[in-house]
Amino acid sequence: MLKLLKYDWKRNSTIYYATVAVLLIVQASLYIGSRKGWLDVLVIGLSIMAFMAASLVLFLQACSTFNHHLKSFNRRLLPLKPLQEIAAVLLLNIIYTLTIMLIGAIVAAVMIPAMDNIDFSYIIDNWLKPAPVLSILGYSLWSSVNLLIWIMLAIAIARSFKVKHRFWIGLAAFIAIQSIIAYLSYLLFGPSGEAAFGFIQFRVTASAEGEAIAMMPTSWFNPLSGPFIMEIVTTVAALYAIVYLMNRKVEL
Amino acid sequence: MSQILKFHNVGKSYGVKKALDDVSFEITAGKIVGLLGSNGSGKSTLMKIAAGVAQPTAGHVEVTGMLVGSKTKGLTSFMPDSPLTEDWMRVADALSFYNDFYADFDAGKARDMLDFMKLSGRDRVSALSKGMKERLQLTLVLSRNAKLYMLDEPIGGVDPVARGKILDAIVEYYNEDSSILVSTHLLNDIERIFDEVVLIREGKLLLHEDVESIRLNRGKSIDELFKEVYAEC
Numbered sequence: 001m002l003k004l005l006k007y008d009w010k011r012n013s014t015i016y017y018a019t020v021a022v023l024l025i026v027q028a029s030l031y032i033g034s035r036k037g038w039l040d041v042l043v044i045g046l047s048i049m050a051f052m053a054a055s056l057v058l059f060l061q062a063c064s065t066f067n068h069h070l071k072s073f074n075r076r077l078l079p080l081k082p083l084q085e086i087a088a089v090l091l092l093n094i095i096y097t098l099t100i101m102l103i104g105a106i107v108a109a110v111m112i113p114a115m116d117n118i119d120f121s122y123i124i125d126n127w128l129k130p131a132p133v134l135s136i137l138g139y140s141l142w143s144s145v146n147l148l149i150w151i152m153l154a155i156a157i158a159r160s161f162k163v164k165h166r167f168w169i170g171l172a173a174f175i176a177i178q179s180i181i182a183y184l185s186y187l188l189f190g191p192s193g194e195a196a197f198g199f200i201q202f203r204v205t206a207s208a209e210g211e212a213i214a215m216m217p218t219s220w221f222n223p224l225s226g227p228f229i230m231e232i233v234t235t236v237a238a239l240y241a242i243v244y245l246m247n248r249k250v251e252l
Numbered sequence: 253m254s255q256i257l258k259f260h261n262v263g264k265s266y267g268v269k270k271a272l273d274d275v276s277f278e279i280t281a282g283k284i285v286g287l288l289g290s291n292g293s294g295k296s297t298l299m300k301i302a303a304g305v306a307q308p309t310a311g312h313v314e315v316t317g318m319l320v321g322s323k324t325k326g327l328t329s330f331m332p333d334s335p336l337t338e339d340w341m342r343v344a345d346a347l348s349f350y351n352d353f354y355a356d357f358d359a360g361k362a363r364d365m366l367d368f369m370k371l372s373g374r375d376r377v378s379a380l381s382k383g384m385k386e387r388l389q390l391t392l393v394l395s396r397n398a399k400l401y402m403l404d405e406p407i408g409g410v411d412p413v414a415r416g417k418i419l420d421a422i423v424e425y426y427n428e429d430s431s432i433l434v435s436t437h438l439l440n441d442i443e444r445i446f447d448e449v450v451l452i453r454e455g456k457l458l459l460h461e462d463v464e465s466i467r468l469n470r471g472k473s474i475d476e477l478f479k480e481v482y483a484e485c
Contacts, residue, residue, distance in 0.1 A: 003352045011340055074336045076305045078353050079326035162266060251306040252332075 004088035023054040058096035082246035160249035263310030271297040273455040286446040287435040294455040295435040303330040329398035344373035362395035383414040394425040401432040443474040
């Protein structure tokens with residue numbers, strides 16, 4: 001698995017380093033702008049957009065790497081189990097996600113003290129503690145890995161067909177599977193957002209305008225929450241399905 | 253002679269089209285076997301199934317007695333008609349890739365073959381000509397001490413000088429405890445290296461016979477036999 005990761009890393013290194021370099025340059029420019037009197041809200045908005053764009057580029061790169069595994073002779077001929085190939089791509093994605101998080105932490109540490117017009121004391125007082133930090137880290141990584149697994153399943157389904165428009169088959173399968181899981185989750189656990197995630201739980205509050213999700217987490221980690229267990233079960237099922245398709249259906 | 257490759261009543265369909273139909277044959281160790289057929293006859297499909305990158309819809313395939321799967325991929329060295337390398341690689345990276353994943357990769361043999369093929373480890377794969385890429389593919393595939401080598405059109409699209417070089421390399425570097433299955437329809441250049449030939453047409457096995465017996469019993473060269481069998485194709 002680590003050997004596969006090594007070659008996936010080398011294959012993607014140009015895009016990875018370019019993305020990180022552009023992100024750092026944008027953040028440095030925003031910091032300089034902030035020191036020169038740009039609106040703090042504008043700087044934060046642009047900074048978040050840059051992080052989202054960089055995350056998207058690297059996430060798509062991880063998806064593309066799995067697609068490459070399925071369509072390339074040099075990968076499909078390797079005497080490896082499909083799970084090893086899947087794990088290598090997931091590990092690559094985790095490294096990409098951690099890179100963005102690390103840069104995010106550094107940028108926040110540099111930017112926040114330089115901004116005088118926004119009060120960050122609430123976030124600093126409530127979120128900069130081990131439990132919230134670990135929960136946010138865990139939740140972000142889990143979300144990224146979980147989403148990637150479902151996209152990998154959609155790619156494997158698409159590559160199981162030898163037709164011209166198989167991309168659309170994969171997309172339709174992704175939407176259908178996600179809709180079914182969301183519906184099952186709704187049936188089993190109801191519409192409440194409370195305990196909606198294993199890592200961060202948001203409170204649904206009633207107000208005059210209707211239901212709203214409170215931004216304040218009620219607790220930071222609950223591995224026994226129903227929806228979280230369901231996510232794990234469905235994700236394991238998705239992994240099994242990917243392995244089956246790679247062994248039986250995806251052909252060159 | 254130990255059995256290396258065995259096809260048991262193998263069929264493969266793509267929708268209504270039958271790419272292979274009830275194909276059964278066996279290859280034993282120490283043989284160079286020509287897999288002959290016109291375009292679209294099922295040669296590549298047959299090799300892909302034996303290599304484990306396509307699944308039969310009927311029957312099964314064994315390599316050294318094991319059903320084709322991730323274990324047999326470690327015993328089979330397949331040169332497809334598509335690249336085995338990636339554009340970011342240099343020749344040395346491609347060799348390292350094989351060395352990292354295949355326990356039977358022989359780095360010394362690979363170095364010898366690079367010299368023989370006039371390739372340098374520093375060459376960028378993306379900058380190689382088609383003929384040089386074929387030579388690199390062959391270097392990667394034959395540098396393994398595999399049980400079964402399968403070469404899909406190894407001389408298709410290369411000039412006559414490169415063809416001679418590639419055929420010499422096949423004979424020089426293959427492991428004699430193993431077998432080679434070579435698909436081609438360019439028989440003039442290649443028939444000198446075959447011990448046996450397998451002829452398929454429209455997915456059906458027509459003939460599996462020793463080259464010497466074809467020459468003695470039928471009084472024909474393989475090229476002449478091919479032209480007779482595929483005349484109407």
